[in-house]
Amino acid sequence: MNPVVNVPPTMSTLDRFLFSFFNPDIAGRYWKAIAEGFVTTTWLGVTVIITGLVVGLALAVARAQHVKPLNFCIIVFADVFRALPPLVIIIILFFAFPYIEMAMSAFTATWLSLSLVLAAFAEEIFWAGILAVPKGQWEAARSTGMSRLETLQHVVLPQAVRMTVPPLTNRVMAITKGTALGSVVALHEILNVSSSASSESGNATPLLVGACAYLILFIPFVWFGRWIETRFAWKR
Amino acid sequence: METLLTVFFNVEIMKKVWPFLLQGLGMTVVLSLVVIPLGLAGGLGIAILSSLQRRWLNRVLIVYVDFFRAFPPLVLLIFIYFGFPFLQIDLPKFAAVALGFFLNTSSYFGEIFRAGFESIPRGQLEAARSTGLTRWQALVSVVIPQATRNVLPDLISNTLEVIKLTSLASVVALPELLNNARQAQALTYNATPVVLAALMYLLLLWPIVRLLSRLEHKSIALH
Amino acid sequence: MKQDLPPILELKGLVKSFGALQVLKGIDFSVQPGELAFIIGPSGSGKSTLLRCCNRLEEPDGGSVTVDGIDITAPGVDINRLRQKIGMVFQSFNLYPHMTALGNVTLALRKVQGMDKATADAKGRAALERVGLTDKADAYPNQLSGGQQQRVGIARSLALEPLIVLFDEPTSALDPELVGGVLKVMRELRESGMTMVVVSHEMAFARAAADRVVFMDQGQIVEQGPPEEVFGNPKHARLREFLATLADRH
Numbered sequence: 174m175n176p177v178v179n180v181p182p183t184m185s186t187l188d189r190f191l192f193s194f195f196n197p198d199i200a201g202r203y204w205k206a207i208a209e210g211f212v213t214t215t216w217l218g219v220t221v222i223i224t225g226l227v228v229g230l231a232l233a234v235a236r237a238q239h240v241k242p243l244n245f246c247i248i249v250f251a252d253v254f255r256a257l258p259p260l261v262i263i264i265i266l267f268f269a270f271p272y273i274e275m276a277m278s279a280f281t282a283t284w285l286s287l288s289l290v291l292a293a294f295a296e297e298i299f300w301a302g303i304l305a306v307p308k309g310q311w312e313a314a315r316s317t318g319m320s321r322l323e324t325l326q327h328v329v330l331p332q333a334v335r336m337t338v339p340p341l342t343n344r345v346m347a348i349t350k351g352t353a354l355g356s357v358v359a360l361h362e363i364l365n366v367s368s369s370a371s372s373e374s375g376n377a378t379p380l381l382v383g384a385c386a387y388l389i390l391f392i393p394f395v396w397f398g399r400w401i402e403t404r405f406a407w408k409r
Numbered sequence: 410m411e412t413l414l415t416v417f418f419n420v421e422i423m424k425k426v427w428p429f430l431l432q433g434l435g436m437t438v439v440l441s442l443v444v445i446p447l448g449l450a451g452g453l454g455i456a457i458l459s460s461l462q463r464r465w466l467n468r469v470l471i472v473y474v475d476f477f478r479a480f481p482p483l484v485l486l487i488f489i490y491f492g493f494p495f496l497q498i499d500l501p502k503f504a505a506v507a508l509g510f511f512l513n514t515s516s517y518f519g520e521i522f523r524a525g526f527e528s529i530p531r532g533q534l535e536a537a538r539s540t541g542l543t544r545w546q547a548l549v550s551v552v553i554p555q556a557t558r559n560v561l562p563d564l565i566s567n568t569l570e571v572i573k574l575t576s577l578a579s580v581v582a583l584p585e586l587l588n589n590a591r592q593a594q595a596l597t598y599n600a601t602p603v604v605l606a607a608l609m610y611l612l613l614l615w616p617i618v619r620l621l622s623r624l625e626h627k628s629i630a631l632h
Numbered sequence: 633m634k635q636d637l638p639p640i641l642e643l644k645g646l647v648k649s650f651g652a653l654q655v656l657k658g659i660d661f662s663v664q665p666g667e668l669a670f671i672i673g674p675s676g677s678g679k680s681t682l683l684r685c686c687n688r689l690e691e692p693d694g695g696s697v698t699v700d701g702i703d704i705t706a707p708g709v710d711i712n713r714l715r716q717k718i719g720m721v722f723q724s725f726n727l728y729p730h731m732t733a734l735g736n737v738t739l740a741l742r743k744v745q746g747m748d749k750a751t752a753d754a755k756g757r758a759a760l761e762r763v764g765l766t767d768k769a770d771a772y773p774n775q776l777s778g779g780q781q782q783r784v785g786i787a788r789s790l791a792l793e794p795l796i797v798l799f800d801e802p803t804s805a806l807d808p809e810l811v812g813g814v815l816k817v818m819r820e821l822r823e824s825g826m827t828m829v830v831v832s833h834e835m836a837f838a839r840a841a842a843d844r845v846v847f848m849d850q851g852q853i854v855e856q857g858p859p860e861e862v863f864g865n866p867k868h869a870r871l872r873e874f875l876a877t878l879a880d881r882h
């Protein structure tokens with residue numbers, strides 16, 4: 174997909190610029206498709222956040238049971254999915270798994286990849302939070318007869334999760350932005366829809382509309398992150 | 410099991426595509442070596458400028474940082490790569506990729522350094538100035554070293570992200586590791602090249618991931 | 633104190649090591665119902681480890697720990713159920729910072745005993761009343777002084793109606809002016825008949841309130857007896873030395 178520039182040759186520079194980037198006709202033609210992409214991106218992001226955080230938390234809780242072989246597996250999982258670029262995982266799931274009869278849709282491949290990556294990072298963050306809760310908290314709770322799991326649930330996790338909010342917010346945002354990688358496997362999310370609209374029309378306006386869609390989606394996220402950071406500054 | 414081996418870990422194919430992937434790895438390394446120092450320098454610049462506490466300047470910096478953190482890096486890359494021709498600017502592929510990554514990376518590093526600067530008590534700067542150091546000297550020899558140490562885990566973590574980020578250059582067919590692996594996959598009708606590329610990424614990045622885990626747990630233990 | 637009844641807590645040949653370091657070298661020790669046993673000894677002599685073995689926060693390596701006739705180290709015992717009967721008060725309070733005083737006191741009632749909130753709250757308030765903190769039920773730990781926090785810590789144990797409460801240096805982390813309030817609560821607790829084992833350096837409290845003072849050194853009980861005897865007529869050189877260093881400090 175090489176960019177084809179479709180501009181009337183007689184135009185002045187400013188007119189060419191406006192025609193290419195702020196073209197109301199083109200915007201009108203494609204905004205609906207981009208809006209659908211917006212819905213896909215949002216839905217993908219929400220499912221990734223939920224799956225990733227739930228799996229990450231479950232893994233951290235499992236790790237707190239101190240079962241050696243299980244912990245080894247969790248650490249390997251977390252290491253691998255933190256080290257691999259998400260795009261590599263998406264491409265393996267989408268293009269390589271069909272070779273072993275495990276084809277999946279572009280949505281599934283992107284969702285699964287990003288969820289695994291978020292789960293890996295979330296596990297590490299939750300685990301660091303659990304470790305940061307002083308040992309005395311465990312001892313106090315255990316001495317009143319609470320089990321390991323009850324202590325984790327009522328005493329340790331509420332404190333750990335609070336500490337993890339700022340780093341988790343940043344990580345969730347970074348990985349949710351990875352939904353744009355779905356465009357590589359032709360998932361019709363914002364980037365895919367707007368860049369194919371752009372090459373189809375030979376005009377950059379759809380790209381600009383897509384960019385605005387991303388800003389609408391993620392700027393509140395960035396602001397939320399800033400607010401969180403000042404509220405719960407994680408003391409190092 | 411049989412098919413799994415021939416399709417994912419085919420030794421014949423590994424041998425054949427190895428040099429081509431190695432070439433790609435070279436490009437990945439070069440790209441990282443260009444983007445990381447630029448991003449660090451840009452980020453440090455942002456932090457230094459915002460430590461000047463000029464109101465209008467800070468607003469501009471915050472807009473810059475928030476803007477480029479809000480964009481998915483791939484969107485930035487596509488926008489630059491496909492958008493610039495409309496401005497009749499002919500940017501070489503490598504430059505387009507590096508520019509896109511720089512905008513993203515410098516804003517992340519900027520935020521990290523800014524947090525680092527804020528972690529240094531004002532007294533440090535004042536003590537340095539009281540011994541006659543200029544503002545710049547105090548910054549270079551007192552504030553920056555301490556700030557860097559305080560946010561070292563975050564700096565390393567973001568460096569890891571930047572190296573992973575370079576895989577996005579495959580989308581505009583810059584011949585880095587993932588791009589070459591995908592080409593090899595298309596030519597051999599076999600998943601082995603991509604799996605091999607994944608292993609190469611793992612080998613390259615796993616030590617950084619380990620280091621990070623240790624640093625993070627240590628910093629919490631200290632606290 | 634009831635001498636003729638079976639002991640509430642009984643340790644026999646208790647042994648505990650950390651790696652190569654043997655911290656408890658065969659401790660025999662028992663506490664009668666209503667008794668206040670006061671443990672003293674130099675730093676590192678194993679006092680905390682001894683207490684922590686009594687509710688298995690540390691696993692003993694050998695010997696037995698019997699609480700109210702039940703060997704708590706036996707395989708298959710429900711240690712969580714037994715721990716409710718063995719209160720523990722920590723040097724660093726260890727209050728849950730995300731819960732109010734009442735929340736701290738009622739957590740185990742609600743989550744382990746499955747008590748409904750109203751009953752648990754009533755019990756929790758009664759426990760807070762015993763430590764003189766009725767008005768602080770809704771305060772969070774960071775809104776309380778150290779002395780108040782420690783009293784909440786005591787109430788947290790009392791709410792479970794324990795048979796015995798173990799105190800590990802309950803006043804060591806407190807500013808001097810806050811120590812008195814905590815000791816007063818402990819005294820009242822003793823007068824109400826609670827069985828207590830106290831590790832502390834508050835010798836005046838020991839003289840006034842302890843039934844028995846136990847001197848530990850290097851993982852062994854070296855000497856024990858009524859406070860006037862242990863303090864007034866120490867037999868072992870090591871105890872005399874220890875008491876002398878304490879006197880120098882004050």
Ligand SMILES: Nc1ncnc2c1ncn2[C@@H]1O[C@H](COP(=O)(O)OP(=O)(O)OP(=O)(O)O)[C@@H](O)[C@H]1O
Nearest residue numbers: 650651653655673674675676677678679680681682
């Ligand atoms: N978890 C542990 N791992 C290794 N060694 C330990 C551990 N807990 C205690 N020890 C060691 O066991 C010995 C006894 O410790 P303990 O805390 O029981 O002493 P203590 O009499 O309570 O001293 P203090 O008056 O300082 O509180 C010390 O040498 C200590 O270093």
Ligand SMILES: [Mg+2]
Nearest residue numbers: 679680681801
């Ligand atoms: Mg101790």
